Amino acid sequence: MGPEALGQLMDEQAGALVLYARQWSSVPEDNVQEAFIKLAEQKQPPPNPVGWLYRVVRNAAISSSRAEQRRRRHESVRAARNPAWFLPEQESNLDREAAALELQALPIEEREVIVAHLWGGLSFEQIGALIHVSSSTAHRWYCTGLTKLREKLGAACPRNPTIPS
Amino acid sequence: MSQESHDPELAIFARNLSGLIPSTGTFNRDRVLFAAGQARARGSIYLWRFAALAALFSGVGIFAVDRMQPTRQPAEWVVYVRVEVPVKSAPETLADESALAMAGRESMEDSPFSAYRLQQSAMRTGLEGLPSSSASPSTGEVLSSEEWRRGRFSEFLKP
Numbered sequence: 512m513g514p515e516a517l518g519q520l521m522d523e524q525a526g527a528l529v530l531y532a533r534q535w536s537s538v539p540e541d542n543v544q545e546a547f548i549k550l551a552e553q554k555q556p557p558p559n560p561v562g563w564l565y566r567v568v569r570n571a572a573i574s575s576s577r578a579e580q581r582r583r584r585h586e587s588v589r590a591a592r593n594p595a596w597f598l599p600e601q602e603s604n605l606d607r608e609a610a611a612l613e614l615q616a617l618p619i620e621e622r623e624v625i626v627a628h629l630w631g632g633l634s635f636e637q638i639g640a641l642i643h644v645s646s647s648t649a650h651r652w653y654c655t656g657l658t659k660l661r662e663k664l665g666a667a668c669p670r671n672p673t674i675p676s
Numbered sequence: 677m678s679q680e681s682h683d684p685e686l687a688i689f690a691r692n693l694s695g696l697i698p699s700t701g702t703f704n705r706d707r708v709l710f711a712a713g714q715a716r717a718r719g720s721i722y723l724w725r726f727a728a729l730a731a732l733f734s735g736v737g738i739f740a741v742d743r744m745q746p747t748r749q750p751a752e753w754v755v756y757v758r759v760e761v762p763v764k765s766a767p768e769t770l771a772d773e774s775a776l777a778m779a780g781r782e783s784m785e786d787s788p789f790s791a792y793r794l795q796q797s798a799m800r801t802g803l804e805g806l807p808s809s810s811a812s813p814s815t816g817e818v819l820s821s822e823e824w825r826r827g828r829f830s831e832f833l834k835p
Contacts, residue, residue, distance in 0.1 A: 514709060521705050526698035540703040544711065551712030552719065595699050603695030610696055629694040654686065661689045 512556040521547060524561060527630035528568050530596060534622050536572035537579055545571055562637050565627060569641065605664060613663045621656030624649050 525543060532539030546567040550560060557563035596611035614622055623642060627633045628649075635646040635653070642649070797805050 514713070517712060518705070518709060521708065525703055525705065526700045529700050529703055530698035540701045543703055544708050547708050548712050548715050552715045597696040598699050600697065602697070603692050605692060605696060607696050610693065629690060630698055654683075657686055657690055657693075660693065661686065 512550060512553065512560070516556075517547065517551055520550075520560060520564070524564060524631065527626070527632075528564060530630055531565060531623070531626045532568045532572040533596060534572070534619060534626060535569075535576040538575055539572060542568050542571040542575060559637070561631070562633065562641065565631060565633060565637075566641055569623075609664060610660070613660050616663070617656050617659060621652045621659070624653045625656045625660075628653055 528543045528546070529539045532542040536542050546564050549567055550556070550564060595607070596614070597607035599607070614625070617625070620642070624635075624638055627638050627641065628635065633641070635649045638649040639646040
């Protein structure tokens with residue numbers, strides 16, 4: 512894969528991938544960086560680079576979370592250094608810190624599906640293949656998680672949302 | 677996205693939620709691109725190293741095979757060549773040599789400064805009779821200073 516395509520992929524997916532890796536890992540940027548370097552090393556680029564990246568990032572993030580469990584004594588320090596999940600500039604009327612907290616409170620499978628679908632743009636078929644479940648299961652988890660979030664955030668949906676599709 | 681549109685309110689909330697822009701944290705795009713380039717170059721370096729090692733081993737192998745072969749003794753060839761040498765008869769040779777000696781002597785006697793004539797002159801008149809370097813080139817006579825003064829140059833200027 513050439514540098515232009517790699518750069519474009521980074522611009523489009525880096526934030527969503529970091530957020531996706533953040534569901535397990537405390538060093539999500541490193542996981543995403545490793546994934547992009549692995550992608551650059553591929554002689555033949557994968558047919559679906561975005562799905563491939565999510566799979567690699569997921570594996571790396573889960574591996575690093577397992578390693579982190581052995582260093583639990585640093586948990587409080589790490590939590591204190593945990594950066595914000597979302598940028599201040601946003602195109603939403605939701606509170607970004609509250610949304611991040613409520614997202615963290617969701618079960619991992621629901622979080623994973625919501626992040627991969629909402630910010631990563633993956634279809635439920637792709638998510639099902641990624642986490643080895645059927646697309647209907649992935650969709651059910653997505654709806655369940657989203658409903659919980661809406662209830663907890665007390666989101667009064669705007670009558671005329673100005674969010675770009 | 678078709679599956680999520682069963683509940684319109686949920687779909688609106690999902691769009692609202694997706695308006696939050698995820699933070700990239702400390703992810704540095706330029707650093708990752710640089711590292712990706714390094715990783716790709718590393719692959720080509722390995723290829724070159726492998727090619728260099730393969731060439732080295734094959735060279736060593738060829739050298740070893742060449743050294744292990746028994747050395748060939750250089751072949752010696754003796755070639756006989758018959759050369760015909762022309763042989764002259766003895767009487768003809770002697771006759772040629774005497775003819776050459778006579779011709780040499782005649783040519784020597786013609787010259788006024790020849791050793792033969794100088795020897796004859798010395799025998800007749802002694803050392804004083806020998807010509808000086810100012811002798812006439814044609815006759816070999818010694819010219820005195822008087823004769824030079826009288827202008828006997830005309831002899832030398834004759835055509």
